[in-house]
Amino acid sequence: MxxxxxxxxxxxxxxxxxxxxxxxxxxxxxxxxxxxxxxxPNSYQSKARIFVQLDDPLAEQIGIGAGDRRRDIERVRQTLTSAINLEKVVRSTRLGDGIATPKQMEAMVLDLGKAVKVSSEQDNLFEITATSTDRHLSDAESAKLAQDIAQKMIDIFREENLAGGRGEMAETLEFMNQQLADRQKQLETAEQRRLQFEAQHPELSQGGASLLQRMEASRMELRGLDADIAAAQSALAAINGQLAGTPQSLIGPGSGGAKSALSEALGQLAALKARGLTDSHPDVIAARNQVAQLRTLAGAEGPGGGVPNPAYSSLQSIRAEKAAALQGLLTRRAAAQADLARTSGQQVANPEAAAEAQRISRDYDVLKQQYDKLLLDREQLRLRGQVETERSAVKFQVIDPPTTPRKPVAxxxxxxxxxxxxxxxxxxxxxxxxxxxxxxxxxxxxxxxxxxxxxxxxxxxxxxxxxxxxxxxxxxxxxxxxxxxxxxxxxxxxxxxxxxxxxxx
Known part of the structure; x- marks a missing residue:
């Protein structure tokens, strides 16, 4: 030690x-x-924050989702510090003073790219940071330059999202119009070819429908008619069953005889069945035996002594209506079968012309569908462009303007x-x-x-x-x-x- x-x-x-x-x-x-x-030299830094409002009910209604606009804004944020945009900043601020050659401009753009930063704090909140370091400027001028750079970046951010989007929409509409014009010419050519073929083969012309389409339509109609005929036959059989169990005449009040007793016995039998009793039940067997005896007595008694049954008359009217409907369906089915047979005969008699008719009709249908779809897409794009232009679906708000640096950051x-x-x-x-x-x-x-x-x-x-x-x-x-x-x-x-x-x- x-x-x-x-x-x-x-x-x-x-x-x-x-x-x-x-x-x-x-x-x-x-x-x-x-x-x-x-x-x-001192480095001064200016910061600004931008809030982007993405919610717009009208934009959502026409298909401009918040996700689409968010992707557009993110794309603009990533391209905001491109060489073209940075060159705009250089030319509009004091950074461009004394730059006379492209090489000097390129060097200044590279330096500015390192001094500018665009970051997203949230999905719709962006921060722009601009740093100014120039030994040829005083501290106050350098601080003002940093603020000017941040402000110019905000202006470019707004222009890229508004004017840039409108320009892209105009280019898209122009492309859609060109495609529509081409499809319209092709559709007119196909229409002329179809009309010429129908003039040469009038037996194969059915408003542009191909033989296969007509045959398929006839088959579908036949299937539908068969189902309707089966339903009509079932309904007619049900009416006939009701008529069989309904008396033609009713015995008036105060009149006796076998017919009156038969009506009462039939009512009792119906009541027993309504209670759920089967035919093997003793009460049902006794009631049926009584009905059989009364029928024999009523037949021997004769038709006199009763009034017409309105239920029986109503059922007869319904049966006549059902029978007429069934006959109409049978007539339509016969006509559909005849049309199907005639179409099949045309296809067999002239197969080449039938194939040509199918090809022409198929080409025309495809072109017509493409044209209609392009027309619908064009109108939707036009409406979307009007909404973006007039309502400005994406709204910007500078919540923190570019700050004026008070002291150097470095x-x-x-x-x-x-x-x-x-x-x-x-x-x-x-x-x-x-x-x-x-x-x-x-x-x-x-x-x-x-x-x-x-x-x-x-x-x-x-x-x-x-x-x-x-x-x-x-x-x-x-x-x-x-x-x-x-x-x-x-x-x-x-x-x-x-x-x-x-x-x-």
Missing amino acids: NGLFDEARAALFSVWHRKWIALGIAWGVCLLGWLAVAAV PNRPLLLLAVLVVGIGAGIAGAFAVGQLRSGFHTTGRLEKALGLPVLGAISHTMTDAGRALAQRRLKYFMAGSAALGVVFVLLLTSEFIQRGMVA
């Missing part, structure tokens, strides 16, 4: 003994470092000045120590004894006269003044830096 203490004391004595060398090195390093720090000059001072003092101490190590000398008796390997009997202290002490004190004052001057220069530089920042603000 004593050895380490002796070494530290020897090092301090060596440095103090050569304090003027340390002070000179510190001054040299500090002056060079402070000059280098002063040569670094470099951190006070910290750099302090770092240079610390490095300068450290370099001075290291230099003085290195010089002491290069020169042969022993500052303590322990180092001398260690170096010679012999015991040291004693040391003679250095004595000074009054004149020597006065000279030493004067030199110490000069050294303290030089050291204090280094600190004063540091304080002045810091003061100057803060005064310049105040002038910018």
